[in-house]
Amino acid sequence: MFFYILTLVVVLIDQGSKWWVRTFMEVGEHRSVLAPYLHFEYYQNSGAAFSSFQGYGKWFAYLALIVVGGLIYYRIKGKISGKLMELAAGLLAGGALGNAFDRLFYGKVTDFIVWGSGSGIMNIADLAINAGVLLFIIGMLLRNWRDKRSSYSFK
Template sequence: MLFYILTLIVVLIDQGSKWWVRDHMSVGEHRSVFDPYLHFEHYQNTGAAFSSFQGYGKWFAYLAIVVVGVIVYYRIKGALSGIVMDLAAGFLAGGAIGNALDRLIYGKVTDFIVWGSGSGIMNVADIAINAGVVLLVVGMLLRSWCERRSYSFK
């Protein structure tokens, strides 16, 4: 149940924040939040991470659907069980769905979060995907460690 709740929460926060940015900021507009550490800048990305593959965003929407399908498949098989893996899967699926919705509805992804002085621009879905990857690695390491110690980790 944690997986589904977290997925939904990530999608709602991601889509809500993107709606706010599209509704209250012009493309290219900059808003200070905690300068110099964090600011918002409205950007529309028609490609993938780091503005690569511009114009091919719809293909990444289809890839996101496949990724979510793979996550659900491995959850059903029991390979992604336990709280850490549920969190990882929820963040990954929620982030993938959030960006896929943008790509399918608008043909581009709304990015707006800038950390520091130009370390790239992202959105809530991107942060969730990064958190999901970190938790997936942590979960795999914990599971491996527990199996070597003959403990059950679930």
């Protein structure tokens, strides 16, 4: 149940923050939040990460739906289990659905978070996806380490 609740919470926070940006900012507008570490800049991305594949955003929406379907399938099969992996899956699914929603209903993703001097621009969904992937990697490494430890027998 945690997976589904977390997925929903991520989607709601992501969509709420994007609604705020679309409502109260103009495209290209900057707003300082925690200068010089964080500012908002409204950008519309019709492609993928780093503005690659401009105009092909809908294909990434379909890919996101396949990824979320895979996460649900592997959860049901018991391949994604444990608190860390549930957290990772919920963040990844919520982020993927948040950006897929934008791509399907608006034709582009609303980005607005810029860290530091502006090496890239992202949104809450992107942060959730990155955190989910990182936690998946940590979870798989921990699982592999535990499996190796338990396979040794000391007599």
